[in-house]
Structure formats: C-alpha cells, structure tokens
Amino acid sequence: MKKKIVPRPWFFPRPVVLVTTRDDSGKDNIITISWAGVASTTPPMVTVSLRKSRHSHGTISATHEFVVNLPTSKQIHVVEMCGTTSGRDSDKFAALGLGKLPPAVVAAPLIAECPINLECQVRHILPLGSHDLFVAEIVKVHAQHGVLREDGEINDNALDCLAWGSEEFLKVIRPRKQARVPRFL
Amino acid sequence: MKKKIVPRPWFFPRPVVLVTTRDDSGKDNIITISWAGVASTTPPMVTVSLRKSRHSHGTISATHEFVVNLPTSKQIHVVEMCGTTSGRDSDKFAALGLGKLPPAVVAAPLIAECPINLECQVRHILPLGSHDLFVAEIVKVHAQHGVLREDGEINDNALDCLAWGSEEFLKVIRPRKQARVPRFL
Numbered sequence: 022m023k024k025k026i027v028p029r030p031w032f033f034p035r036p037v038v039l040v041t042t043r044d045d046s047g048k049d050n051i052i053t054i055s056w057a058g059v060a061s062t063t064p065p066m067v068t069v070s071l072r073k074s075r076h077s078h079g080t081i082s083a084t085h086e087f088v089v090n091l092p093t094s095k096q097i098h099v100v101e102m103c104g105t106t107s108g109r110d111s112d113k114f115a116a117l118g119l120g121k122l123p124p125a126v127v128a129a130p131l132i133a134e135c136p137i138n139l140e141c142q143v144r145h146i147l148p149l150g151s152h153d154l155f156v157a158e159i160v161k162v163h164a165q166h167g168v169l170r171e172d173g174e175i176n177d178n179a180l181d182c183l184a185w186g187s188e189e190f191l192k193v194i195r196p197r198k199q200a201r202v203p204r205f206l
Numbered sequence: 207m208k209k210k211i212v213p214r215p216w217f218f219p220r221p222v223v224l225v226t227t228r229d230d231s232g233k234d235n236i237i238t239i240s241w242a243g244v245a246s247t248t249p250p251m252v253t254v255s256l257r258k259s260r261h262s263h264g265t266i267s268a269t270h271e272f273v274v275n276l277p278t279s280k281q282i283h284v285v286e287m288c289g290t291t292s293g294r295d296s297d298k299f300a301a302l303g304l305g306k307l308p309p310a311v312v313a314a315p316l317i318a319e320c321p322i323n324l325e326c327q328v329r330h331i332l333p334l335g336s337h338d339l340f341v342a343e344i345v346k347v348h349a350q351h352g353v354l355r356e357d358g359e360i361n362d363n364a365l366d367c368l369a370w371g372s373e374e375f376l377k378v379i380r381p382r383k384q385a386r387v388p389r390f391l
C-alpha cells in the first residue's frame with residue numbers, strides 16, 4: 022500500500038558537504054549544504070543550491086567560486102555548526118579550530134580536515150524559488166592519500182562520508198565485498 | 207598530506223535512483239541514474255543528468271516528465287540491469303518482473319517495489335557537455351506506509367537507500383540514536 026503525500030524533496034541519500042568561500046575582502050566562510058549533486062562527467066560538474074538569504078549566496082554570486090569539502094562521520098559537530106550559524110556573525114574556521122589549505126585555482130581555502138576538496142567555478146545560476154541552483158565546474162580535486170587506492174580511484178571504505186536523512190545524519194558504508202560493477206554513467 | 211588529482215566528479219555520497227518514463231507510443235522504460243540531487247525546497251525540485259545518447263534522454267526531452275523511484279539495498283540487481291541495458295532493446299519492467307503502479311499526474315508508471323516514488327515535471331534543461339541537466343519539479347510523492355513515521359516524516363531506518371561509491375554500491379545507514387538536528391536548509 023502506498024500513500025500520496027505532500028510533495029517535498031524526499032530524495033535520498035542527500036549528501037552533506039561543507040562549502041567554503043572567500044569574499045572580496047578576503048574573509049573566509051563555511052556553509053553546510055545538502056541540496057547538491059553531480060551534474061556532468063565531462064566537464065566534471067556539480068550543483069549546489071542556496072537560499073538567497075544565505076551569506077554564502079552573496080559571496081558565490083559575486084565571486085563565482087567555491088570549494089566543496091567532503092566531511093566525514095566524525096565531523097558532525099562541524100556540519101551542524103556550519104549549517105546553523107551565519108558567516109555574517111562568526112568566523113567558523115576560528116570557532117571550530119579548522120585548518121586551511123591553499124587552493125590551486127580559486128580563492129576560497131580548502132578545509133584541511135576534510136579528505137576530499139573540490140575547487141569549483143560557477144558556470145550557470147538558475148533561480149528556482151526558495152533556492153538558486155549553482156552549476157559549477159570542478160577545476161581541481163585534492164584528496165588525502167588515505168582515501169586513494171593504489172590505482173588512483175577513491176577507496177570507498179576510507180571515505181566515511183555523511184548523508185542527511187529525514188532529520189538525522191546518516192552514514193554511508195560499503196555493505197560487503199561486491200563484484201566490481203560496470204561503469205554505467 | 208593531500209594530492210592534487212585529475213578533476214572528476216568525486217562528490218560523495220552519490221545517490222542511486224531508478225527513473226521511469228513513458229514515451230509517446232506508451233512504452234515504459236527504467237534507467238539508473240546517479241548524477242542527481244535536490245535543487246530546491248519550494249517548489250520541491252530535483253536535478254537528474256543524462257547523456258544525450260541515452261534512450262531515456264529522448265523520452266524525457268519529448269515528454270518533459272519522469273518518475274524518480276528510490277531503490278533499496280535489496281534491489282542492486284535491478285539497479286545494475288537498468289543501468290547497463292538500453293530500453294531500445296528490452297522491456298526492463300518485464301525482464302525484471304517489476305510491478306507498475308499508476309501515477310497521479312504524469313504518464314510514467316511508478317515502480318511498485320520501490321518505497322518512494324516522486325512524480326516530476328521538467329522545468330529547465332541545461333546542456334553541460336557529456337550530460338544534459340534536467341531540473342524538475344516534484345509534483346506528487348508516493349510512499350509505502352512502512353517508510354513513514356507516525357508524524358508523516360520519513361523513517362530513515364526503514365528507507366534503506368543506496369549510494370554509488372567509486373565502483374561499488376554503498377548502503378546508507380543511521381549510525382546511532384542522535385538528537386534531532388535543527389533544520390538548516
């Protein structure tokens with residue numbers, strides 16, 4: 022039996038990522054975003070959506086740049102703080118004691134403690150209603166050695182990434198040894 | 207220590223969803239998609255990206271409609287088959303013995319065995335390179351009673367959704383009892 026329910030973005034898993042920005046005055050910020058996903062393979066592109074009221078919305082609209090940092094399940098406190106306070110009022114890097122690593126292409130810093138960092142440049146902005154959709158090209162990827170396999174692919178076991186459920190953070194795990202699946206994308 | 211690596215869409219978790227379509231001749235199809243995410247809260251919107259060569263790309267471009275069906279970790283064989291064969295050559299519903307449930311708004315059928323189905327209407331199509339990005343409004347949601355809590359929210363424990371890792375399917379779990387997290391989106 023199925024029930025028809027009010028349309029809401031009940032799409033799962035929803036990722037949880039930390040997006041860093043640097044504004045024109047050199048001030049850095051971090052925002053937690055879950056409305057995000059991969060948009061294209063070549064060029065590699067992602068989408069992130071932000072409410073117009075968000076401080077980071079203004080910075081990304083002005084600079085057309087950001088970094089997507091992937092947190093781990095040990096960083097839930099970071100994700101919560103960066104999602105519930107505004108960069109207008111606080112320096113989240115300082116408050117959380119997070120390290121900054123230099124980017125290669127964009128201005129925004131990488132979060133040192135996140136195992137993967139994607140430097141992104143905005144290619145399209147699409148106003149949708151509550152959120153604007155930023156479609157951005159991944160121009161550089163940084164990865165901790167520990168999350169890379171010998172063949173250069175990502176080690177799914179080491180990644181330990183987060184998702185956002187109905188009202189809770191979820192953990193993404195590799196359930197068991199699987200046969201390699203065909204590339205279907 | 208971090209390593210700079212070739213830009214690829216190394217963004218995790220990447221969802222795994224089954225997208226159903228009905229073409230103008232009434233033929234139904236299913237395609238597995240991982241390049242997808244939430245785009246907006248109000249109206250509720252998602253993005254899905256498809257290569258131009260895909261059979262479903264033609265159908266969605268023509269009908270501007272589709273259904274996002276969320277598979278569970280018990281449906282990996284469905285996800286694999288629907289991601290590696292073309293609807294040009296096969297009837298995937300019949301081959302997999304999947305049930306169809308009637309939609310409320312769009313023409314494409316719901317996959318009966320998937321716990322959540324999102325009926326979607328395309329609002330924007332953005333060509334990005336290898337993939338075209340379809341931005342679509344969720345116009346109706348269907349959910350199995352088992353995945354709903356008493357308050358009408360989704361039960362994260364019951365959802366059992368899939369993600370796609372580097373080359374493997376991943377399982378999304380609720381790690382432990384958590385305090386309710388604030389709504390930050």
